[in-house]
Structures are given as C-alpha cells and as structure tokens.
Amino acid sequence: MQEILQYFFSGITAGAVYAVIALGFTLLFNATGLINFAQGEFVMLGALVLITLWKVLALPLIVAFALSVAVVALIGILMERMALRTVRKPHPIVMVIITIGISIFLRGVGMLTWGKDAHSVEPFTQHAPVEVYGATLLPQSLWILGIVLIIVAGLQFFFKRTLAGKAMEACAISKKAAWLLGIPSEKMVLAAFAMSAAMGGVAGVLIAPITMSSYDMGTMLGLKGFCAAMLGGLGSVLGAVIGGLLLGVIEAFGVGLVASGLKDVLAFLILLLILYLRPSGLLGAKSIQRF
Amino acid sequence: MKRQAGLSFTVVVMWVLLLVGTGAGTVAWAGDVYRIGGIFAVTGPSSFLGDPEKRSMEMAIDEINAAGGIDGRKLEAVIYDSEGEPTKAVLAANRLISRDRVLAVVGTSLTPTTLAVIPIMERNRIPLVSCAAGIDITEPVRPWIFKTAQSDALAVGAIYEHMKKEGIERIGILTVENAFGESGRHQLQTKAEEFGIQIVHASSFGARDTDMTAQLTRIRGTNPDAIVCWGTNPGPAVVARNLQQLNINVPLYQSHGVASPRFIELAGDAADGIYLPTGKILVADQLPEDDPQKEVLTRYIESFESRFRMPVSGFGGYAYDAVYLLAEALKGSDGDREKIRSSLEQISGHVGVTGIFNFSPEDHNGLSSDAFVMVRIENGEWKLLDQ
Numbered sequence: 001m002q003e004i005l006q007y008f009f010s011g012i013t014a015g016a017v018y019a020v021i022a023l024g025f026t027l028l029f030n031a032t033g034l035i036n037f038a039q040g041e042f043v044m045l046g047a048l049v050l051i052t053l054w055k056v057l058a059l060p061l062i063v064a065f066a067l068s069v070a071v072v073a074l075i076g077i078l079m080e081r082m083a084l085r086t087v088r089k090p091h092p093i094v095m096v097i098i099t100i101g102i103s104i105f106l107r108g109v110g111m112l113t114w115g116k117d118a119h120s121v122e123p124f125t126q127h128a129p130v131e132v133y134g135a136t137l138l139p140q141s142l143w144i145l146g147i148v149l150i151i152v153a154g155l156q157f158f159f160k161r162t163l164a165g166k167a168m169e170a171c172a173i174s175k176k177a178a179w180l181l182g183i184p185s186e187k188m189v190l191a192a193f194a195m196s197a198a199m200g201g202v203a204g205v206l207i208a209p210i211t212m213s214s215y216d217m218g219t220m221l222g223l224k225g226f227c228a229a230m231l232g233g234l235g236s237v238l239g240a241v242i243g244g245l246l247l248g249v250i251e252a253f254g255v256g257l258v259a260s261g262l263k264d265v266l267a268f269l270i271l272l273l274i275l276y277l278r279p280s281g282l283l284g285a286k287s288i289q290r291f
Numbered sequence: 292m293k294r295q296a297g298l299s300f301t302v303v304v305m306w307v308l309l310l311v312g313t314g315a316g317t318v319a320w321a322g323d324v325y326r327i328g329g330i331f332a333v334t335g336p337s338s339f340l341g342d343p344e345k346r347s348m349e350m351a352i353d354e355i356n357a358a359g360g361i362d363g364r365k366l367e368a369v370i371y372d373s374e375g376e377p378t379k380a381v382l383a384a385n386r387l388i389s390r391d392r393v394l395a396v397v398g399t400s401l402t403p404t405t406l407a408v409i410p411i412m413e414r415n416r417i418p419l420v421s422c423a424a425g426i427d428i429t430e431p432v433r434p435w436i437f438k439t440a441q442s443d444a445l446a447v448g449a450i451y452e453h454m455k456k457e458g459i460e461r462i463g464i465l466t467v468e469n470a471f472g473e474s475g476r477h478q479l480q481t482k483a484e485e486f487g488i489q490i491v492h493a494s495s496f497g498a499r500d501t502d503m504t505a506q507l508t509r510i511r512g513t514n515p516d517a518i519v520c521w522g523t524n525p526g527p528a529v530v531a532r533n534l535q536q537l538n539i540n541v542p543l544y545q546s547h548g549v550a551s552p553r554f555i556e557l558a559g560d561a562a563d564g565i566y567l568p569t570g571k572i573l574v575a576d577q578l579p580e581d582d583p584q585k586e587v588l589t590r591y592i593e594s595f596e597s598r599f600r601m602p603v604s605g606f607g608g609y610a611y612d613a614v615y616l617l618a619e620a621l622k623g624s625d626g627d628r629e630k631i632r633s634s635l636e637q638i639s640g641h642v643g644v645t646g647i648f649n650f651s652p653e654d655h656n657g658l659s660s661d662a663f664v665m666v667r668i669e670n671g672e673w674k675l676l677d678q
Contacts, residue, residue, distance in 0.1 A: 006508040006537075014502055116338050118525035120532075120557045129536055136504075136537045211501035212525030212557055216336065220499050255505040260494045261468060 002134035007256040015248020021225025022240035024199035031192030037099040040222020041106035046204020047213040069201040076197020110215035118212035233281025328387035330398035332375035343607030351614035377407035422609035449568035449663040451486035463510035467522030475521030523548040528557035535561040608644030
C-alpha cells in the first residue's frame with residue numbers, strides 16, 4: 001500500500017510536468033496546426049535560465065520564475081517572426097523541419113551558454129517532505145501540482161471568458177473565417193507561439209529543482225510531452241493534462257511493479273498504440289469539443 | 292485525422308534522428324617523429340572523460356619531448372574527437388591508421404567505442420592502449436589491446452570488501468541503462484557470492500531519467516542493509532537526492548563513475564555519507580608519505596592544474612599513464628609495432644597515476660585492487676577511509 005502510494009506520487013509529479021509540456025504542443029497545434037519540435041528545447045531553456053537567474057544572480061524566486069518564462073516566451077516569438085513567418089509556402093512538413101532546425105540551434109546555444117555539464121538547483125521551498133501513510137510527498141511536487149492547476153484554470157478562463165481567447169479559438173476553428181470577421185489572425189498566431197513557448201518555460205522552471213538540468217535534456221522531455229499530448233488528444237487542453245498525468249503514473253507503476261528498464265518502452269508503446277488505434281487520442285475531437 | 296496521424300509518425304521518426312549530432316577533429320603533422328594517435332570523447336555527453344584525457348595526453352607528450360624525446364626522436368600526437376559515438380570512433384581509427392600512419396593509439400574514452408575499434412586495431416596490428424574501464428576490453432586477452440583504466444571488477448571488489456568490514460549482507464542495486472551500468476551490474480552479481488553478499492533487488496534507471504523515487508521505493512520494500520548505485524552523472528546525483536528526500540536511512544555506495552567534484556556539486560548535501568571507490572588521485576593529499584604513487588600523483592596534479600588552470604579530474608590520468616607506458620615500450624623499438632607490443636606486455640612495476648602497472652601476456656590491464664581506495668563524502672569533501 002505504502003509503495004503503491006509512493007509510485008502514485010512519483011507518477012503525478014513527473015506527469016504534471018509532462019502535462020505542461022503537452023499543453024505547449026496543444027496550444028500551438030490549435031492555433032496553427034503545427035507540431036513544434038523545439039518544444040523540448042524551451043523546457044531546457046526554462047530550466048537553465050531559472051538556474052542562472054535564481055542561483056547565480058540570486059534574484060527572488062518569483063522574479064526569476066517570471067523572467068525565465070518571459071525569456072522563453074520571447075524566444076518563441078522571435079522564432080515565429082524570424083524563422084516561420086518568412087516561409088513563402090508554409091507546407092506543414094517544411095514548417096516541422098524548420099522547427100527541427102531551431103531545436104538543434106537552441107541546443108547548441110544552450111551548450112555554448114551553460115556548458116556540457118549538468119546543473120542543479122534547490123527546491124522552491126525548504127520544507128521537510130510530507131509523510132502520507134508512509135509514502136513521501138515532496139514539497140516540490142505540491143508546488144508543481146498547484147502551479148499546473150492554476151495554469152489549467154487560467155487557460156480555461158482565457159478561452160471561455162475573454163475576447164482574445166475566443167478570437168484564438170476562432171482562428172483555430174477556421175483561420176479564414178476568423179480573418180473575414182476581422183480577427184487579426186497573425187497576431188493570434190504570434191500570441192499562440194508566445195503562450196506555447198511560455199508553457200515550455202514553465203515546465204522547465206518546475207522540473208529544474210527535482211532533477212539535473214543540462215543542454216541536452218530537452219529532446220526526451222519534448223518527446224514525452226508529445227506522447228502525453230497524443231494520448232490525451234492533440235488540441236484538447238483537458239486532454240493534455242489527463243494525458244500527461246496518465247503517462248507519468250503509468251511510467252511510475254511500470255518501473256515499480258514490472259521492470260525499471262521498461263519506463264521509456266511503455267511511453268513509446270503507448271504512443272504507437274494511440275497513433276495506431278485512436279489517432280484522435282482519449283479525449284480527441286471525436287468524443288468532446290476541443291475547449 | 293488520418294493526415295494528422297501520418298504527420299505524427301513523421302514527427303516521431305524525425306525526433307529519433309534528432310538524437311544524432313555533428314562535429315570534427317583536430318589534425319597535426321611533422322617530420323621524422325614517433326606519431327601516436329589519440330581518440331577521445333572530447334565533446335558530447337562523455338566529455339568529462341575525453342576532455343581531461345586529451346589534455347593529459349598532450350601534457351605527457353610535451354613532458355617527454357621536453358626531456359629529449361625517445362631515442363632522440365620526438366613524440367607527436369594526432370588526436371581525434373569521437374564524441375563518445377562508436378561510428379565516429381571507427382572513422383577516427385581508420386583515419387589514424389591509413390592517413391596519419393600512427394605507431395600506436397591511445398583511447399578511446401568509453402567501453403562501447405573501444406570495443407568498436409578493437410577489430411580494426413587487431414587487423415592492422417596496431418597497439419591500442421584504451422582509457423575505458425570495461426572488462427571486456429582485456430578479457431579475454433587480445434595481443435594488441437591494453438588498457439590503463441581500472442576494471443569495474445576491481446571497484447566492485449573494493450566496495451564488497453568495505454561492506455564485509457561493515458557487516459553488510461543484503462544489498463539492493465540500482466544501475467544505469469548503458470554499457471557502464473550493465474558492466475557494473477554484471478560484476479556486482481558475479482562477485483557477490485565470493486564476498487557472502489546477497490543482492491535482494493536489482494533495478495535500473497535511464498541515463499536521462501529525472502526521478503528515481505519509484506525504483507528506490509521498490510528497493511526500500513526489500514529492506515536492504517545498503518544500496519549500490521552504479522552510473523555516471525547526472526543520474527547518481529538524482530539517486531542521492533531522492534534517497535534523502537524519501538528519508539531512506541540506508542548507506543549508499545556509488546561507483547567510481549561519479550568520482551569527481553561535479554558529483555558533490557550536483558548532489559549538494561545529499562552527497563554526505565556516500566561511500567565510493569576511487570583512484571588515489573582524488574585523495575592524493577591525504578595519502579601517507581610512503582605511498583608509492585604519491586610522488587607521481589603530486590607531480591601530475593601540479594602540472595595539470597598549473598597548465599590548464601582547472602581542477603584535475605580523476606580520468607585524465609588514464610591517458611597520461613597510457614602515453615608514459617607507450618613511451619617506455621617505444622624505447623629501442625625503432626618504430627617497429629611488434630616490438631612496441633611485446634615490450635608493452637613486459638612492463639612491470641610501472642608507477643602511474645592510476646596505479647602500479649604489471650603487464651603480462653595474461654594480463655593487459657596490469658592493475659590490482661590497490662588501484663582503488665574507498666572514500667566517504669563528508670561535508671562536501673572526500674575523506675580517505677582506513678584501508
């Protein structure tokens with residue numbers, strides 16, 4: 001019982017981070033139909049910028065957090081402006097390949113800026129771990145879950161209650177129709193890039209204290225986030241969160257109950273099964289509405 | 292939705308391709324000299340090995356040349372970067388042999404890359420002195436293949452001897468999923484019986500995993516006397532932190548793979564109390580004056596730190612020893628590879644940075660378990676334990 005609970009705690013912590021990365025994929029996919037390869041690199045940048053701002057420059061955590069996310073969002077905007085909008089014939093495959101190039105570029109920048117070694121940083125707060133029926137719940141896990149909850153609530157509010165959110169949703173449904181109605185779709189795409197990159201940044205900030213951060217951490221995390229997004233159904237905010245948590249928990253139980261070597265195998269097996277059996281994901285467009 | 296699935300498949304395939312990198316090596320050339328090749332993982336994830344090895348090799352060559360070279364001839368190094376990848380190591384090995392026509396090769400840094408270049412070296416009859424630890428390199432003995440790094444078996448022996456003294460009988464092991472971890476797991480399992488130790492649970496983690504609490508929870512459930520973690524940074528630092536977070540009060544042993552100041556930096560105060568085997572270089576200043584290696588170690592550390600203005604690592608010594616061993620074998624060889632090989636095989640009592648080498652036709656590693664000492668991390672410092 002104690003072990004089961006521990007696996008669950010480990011799983012939802014990792015899963016919450018996957019969920020935030022998956023949200024990044026989903027937000028961008030909704031507004032542009034694009035899958036951004038550099039999403040994992042945004043996570044890496046978020047983590048390493050936080051380490052620089054918080055640990056090296058000793059800024060207050062909240063300032064370092066906000067600045068890190070802002071820096072990554074800015075990089076997302078630059079990416080859209082400089083690399084993607086300038087493409088003459090925006091065929092999906094061309095765009096995807098450009099994002100691959102950007103991801104390799106960002107990894108190179110990360111390596112030159114922060115070196116090849118891993119870096120670590122303290123948890124957000126120095127509370128003792130909480131004991132729950134013999135299992136240990138880390139304060140950082142609570143931070144992560146709390147922040148993910150706030151993000152999801154915020155996104156729901158944004159898409160349901162604000163004009164900008166509805167405009168973005170309109171762009172997602174039909175870019176042309178939205179444009180005919182006077183919605184500045186280019187601005188909406190830019191905003192989607194900023195938000196998607198910011199999600200990557202948040203994921204990086206959240207994960208930095210529980211693991212070691214290095215320039216090459218992004219690829220695997222990006223792939224896991226993509227698995228989560230596909231699992232939940234690409235394009236659904238709720239799906240991304242459920243997909244992420246589910247993936248994290250499945251991984252943790254796979255390690256705990258079956259064999260530790262199966263961790264990544266499980267994630268990719270799920271991805272393949274989902275692509276094969278139900279490409280729209282668990283909560284994909286067929287079963288529920290996108291937002 | 293069909294098109295989306297197709298795109299997603301493409302995306303996944305491309306992602307896999309992304310895991311591949313790029314790079315280039317360095318070339319040097321001169322006249323009538325003894326030319327020695329080097330292949331190290333200078334960049335890439337294993338640069339913590341390759342970078343100090345390359346520097347140490349260059350330093351050893353310069354030292355030997357400053358002292359007049361060998362039989363009046365200077366040494367020259369041609370070093371390529373393998374980035375830790377077997378394919379690139381093979382390319383470098385072929386280039387060293389066919390283009391640079393080297394007499395012997397030092398490297399590579401890793402077991403998989405060394406195993407990949409061994410067939411080429413044997414086919415072309417070129418002596419190879421590897422800096423990698425895997426026992427498969429020198430067991431079974433291949434005539435042309437030597438190595439300077441201590442085998443994992445010696446590290447396991449040092450750990451088990453210490454456990455025996457502490458009365459530890461039941462252990463859980465946690466190894467990284469790569470060649471280093473696999474080799475460690477294999478040695479831990481095969482040697483356990485000899486020392487009367489029982490492995491109650493064996494688990495593993497991926498080299499890039501971010502959280503090992505699930506594995507540690509499972510190990511905790513089996514109630515071990517100690518936990519052994521076998522890997523290279525950053526995984527073992529995550530294990531150390533998770534162990535502290537889960538409040539598991541069981542002694543943690545790490546492998547020599549994390550014997551660098553970087554590990555203490557990454558693990559923070561979770562590093563305190565960890566036991567690990569390491570080469571003597573890490574605790575050179577704590578060694579007794581009568582230790583036979585003390586003089587070599589002090590000299591190596593001083594020249595490395597004054598030349599490169601960076602703290603010495605525990606790994607550069609493998610390449611430093613390899614160059615000095617080759618230099619000794621080159622004496623009187625007149626550049627004949629067969630002579631170099633047979634005199635390498637006869638070197639005995641060579642005091643190096645890593646240990647005292649006694650090569651023989653049956654032993655191409657030449658080290659014994661005294662090449663390792665056990666240390667404990669206390670307040671972020673290495674503390675030499677009584678042997």
